[in-house]
Amino acid sequence: MQVLEFGCGTGSTAIIHADYVKYIRAIDISVNMIAIAKGKAEAQNINNVTFEQLTIEELDVEDCTYDAVLGLSILHLLENKKYAIAKVYRMLKPGGIFVSSTAFLGDNIAWFKIIAPIGRFLGVFPLFKVFKVEELVTSLTDAGFAIDYKWQPGKNKAVFIVAKKGDSFNS
Numbered sequence: 001m002q003v004l005e006f007g008c009g010t011g012s013t014a015i016i017h018a019d020y021v022k023y024i025r026a027i028d029i030s031v032n033m034i035a036i037a038k039g040k041a042e043a044q045n046i047n048n049v050t051f052e053q054l055t056i057e058e059l060d061v062e063d064c065t066y067d068a069v070l071g072l073s074i075l076h077l078l079e080n081k082k083y084a085i086a087k088v089y090r091m092l093k094p095g096g097i098f099v100s101s102t103a104f105l106g107d108n109i110a111w112f113k114i115i116a117p118i119g120r121f122l123g124v125f126p127l128f129k130v131f132k133v134e135e136l137v138t139s140l141t142d143a144g145f146a147i148d149y150k151w152q153p154g155k156n157k158a159v160f161i162v163a164k165k166g167d168s169f170n171s
Ligand SMILES: C[S@@+](CC[C@H](N)C(=O)[O-])C[C@H]1O[C@@H](n2cnc3c(N)ncnc32)[C@H](O)[C@@H]1O
Pocket: 006, 007, 008, 009, 010, 027, 028, 029, 030, 033, 054, 055, 056, 057, 071, 072, 073, 074, 077, 078
């Protein structure tokens, strides 16, 4: 598999998966995260993962490039998750999968939806969006994905979704 991971953080997930895929391109907005990730990959002699300081918004790749895209603990941090999801859909080959995990879901912490913008306005919270699992599912299916697998290990836990792009170019 040719894989993209966006919001890779310090690279742990990419490094764990390196042995099982052909190649992983891992990107993160944070130069510090990327520096740590590069150091870890070098220390472990991993040669099929590249780490780049780049946002998902800036990323420019041809349509149908990747077999799998990972976006773990990131969609709730984006200003426009629908834009990112649509971009991921385009980047995937037909039959490709988008694996995401998403926290701060509004189903469990509705009050947070009110507090979050206030905290952000006051500069005490970073950007994060609060939305419900169903809203996330709708964003994925609106973009053209079929939900292959959805798992939420418990109340107040993140939701893990494997979304699949159809096998034909028109699906
Ligand atoms: C909560 S961490 C998750 C890191 C890793 N995926 C994990 O599951 O451990 C979110 C990461 O997304 C990065 N990030 C935030 N906004 C981003 C964007 N627009 N494009 C790329 N990376 C972004 C942050 O720098 C951070 O490393």
